[in-house]
Amino acid sequence: MEAAPRNLKILTGITIGLFVLALYMVFIYAPREAVMGDVQRVFYFHVASGWVGAVAFLVTAIAGGVYLAKRDRKWDRVAVASVEIGVVFTFINIASGSIWARPIWNTWWTWDPRLVTATIMLLLYVAYLMLRQGIDDPDRRARFGSVYGIVAFVSVPITFVSIRIFRTIHPVIIGSGDPAAEGAFDMTPRMLQAFMFSLLTFTFIYATLLWYRIRLGRLSEEVEERKMEMMSV
Amino acid sequence: MAEGVGAVSRVGPRGAVGGYLRAVGAIVWKDIAAELRSRELLGSMLVFALLVILIFNFALELDLRTRQTVTSGVLWVTFAFAGTLGLNRSMAIEKDRGCLDGLLLAPVDRSAIFFGKVLSNLLFMIIVETIILPLYSLLYNVNLFHPGLIAVILLGSIGYVVVGTLLSAMAVQARTRDILLPILLFPVVLPVLVAAVRATTGVLQGLPLEDYQAWLNLLIAYDVIFLGVAIVSFDYVVEE
Structure with a gap:
């Protein structure tokens, strides 16, 4: 067992x-939202984990493309590591949104475009993991994973548009949106700082987890190879 | 069949476009010939489609008022379910006894094989749809004959079959082949189903074109985008 590299320890x-x-900023530094109260504080980590999910799946699609072009297994390890992290954070995103929606929208769930798209995205990448699970040959697994990672990523925006054509009640905090959406609010400077800091923190969490997971993938492949060697001796 | 085989062997030295089209045609013809002899695929798709409609009949109690609103949904769910059955079977017979390997040895561009499979899958799906639609009209006394509906069904089926052919080529090579295709396919084709259902409802309720134009545009965009993605990635799916 080799020790974790020094840079990884520093990053951790x-x-x-x-x-x-970030916990300090979200719970103490950021002011209490006037209308929604403390439950609004879900927002900081909710959006940040959604951001990590989207970044993770983008990384998977890119790593898949690079793998197909270069055929270096390293890129496939990046792709699968990123999917696993993305699935977890997309789930956190949906679950935390649900917790927020209960008091604000008075329901755990509504068929809003963003909610549905996030769920479909989750299902897409669970399907990705199931596809990989069903294939034993590592090269084929990497190729199929890359193709499906790209197909899935292309389909997400189209899914969003298709459901968007219905009316949405999800508040749009960033960029222009319908200010009348239930649960919308204006961020004070401190809120904005806490929000930006959460995004930064979660990006670091993503990078750290990705590094660990890629390392784990490489090590488990090595173990697999050693096993094969032992069996052939 | 003899003609089809001959067409493949002639591909190459002649004009590039003509040869390409002949290769595509040969694969379609091969599938039709195989289907005419075995009658496995269309028969099971049709029976399955009828069963789905039958189940909907009892699950939703398709009385006159419900029919107005759910017809398009019932139709597209039926097509989608019957479609996965067909796609799975169509690729499974290629995988069986190394037929696909034989196809891949043919000196034609891989995309010709893809287009051939897409066209034959599309043909089978359209045949099922042309039988199911009048049957549904007959059973529920709904008039489904509308030129706009043909366009919607064609656009929806193309998107469904293009993605389905690509993904079924992957699914049949996995250990869990029988259960994998719907899991891979449905989340990807969701926009097709949403758009097709909305557009079909629009057509059936006799709304003006502007009311469902957006859905038609979405279907066209989906078809074009995924045709591109599928052509590029099919090479990587079948290479061995």
Whole structure:
């Protein structure tokens, strides 16, 4: 068992520090939202985990494309590592949104475009993992994973548009949106700072987890190879 | 069949476009010939489609008022379910006894094989649809004969079959082949189903074109985008 590289240890330390600081900013530094109260604080990590999910799946699609072009297994490890992290954070995104929606929209769930798209995205990448599970040959698994990772990523925006044509009640905090949407609010500077800091922190969490997961993937492949060697001797 | 085989062997030295089209045609012809002899695929798709409609009949109690609103949904769910059955079977017979390997050895562009499979899958799906539609009209006394509906069904089926052919080529090569295709396919074709259902409702309720134009545009965009993605990635799916 080789020790974790020094840079990874440093990155882990920074991420832990950032996360503690982010908790402080979200729960103490940021003011209490006037209308919604403390439940609004879900927003900071809710959006940040959605962001990580989207970034993770983008990384998967890109890594898949690079794998198909270069045929270096390294890229496939990046792709699958990113999907696993993306699935977890997309789930956090949906679950935290649900917790927020209960008091604000008075329901755990509504068939809003963003909610449905996030769920379909989750299902797409669960399907991705199931596809990989069903294939034993590692090269074929990598090729199919790459293709499906790209197909899935292309389909997400189209799914969003298709459901968007219905009316949405999800508040749009960033960019222009319908200010009348239930649960919309204006961010004070402190809220904005806490929000931006959460995004930064979650990006660091993503990078750290990705590094660990890629390392794990490489090590487990090595174990697999050693096993094969032992069996052939 | 003899003609089809001959067409493949002639591909190459002659004009590039003509040869390409002949290769596509040969694959379609091969599938039709195989289907005419075995009658496995269309028969099971049709029976399955009828069963789905029958189940909907009892699950939704398709009385006169419900029919107005759910007809398009029932139709598209039926097509989608019967479609996965057909797609799975159509690729499984290629995988069986190395037929696909034989096809891949043919000196034609891989995309010709893809287009051939897409066209034959599309043909089978359209045959099922042309039988189901009048039957549904007959059973429920709904008039489904409308030129706009043909366009919607064609656009929806193309998108469904293009993505379905690509994904079924992957699914049949997996250990869990029988259960994998719907899991892979349905989340990807969801926009097709949403748009097709809305457009079909628009056509059946006699709304003006502007009211469902957006859905038709979405279907066209989906078809074009995924045709591109599928042509590029099919090579990687069948290479061995």
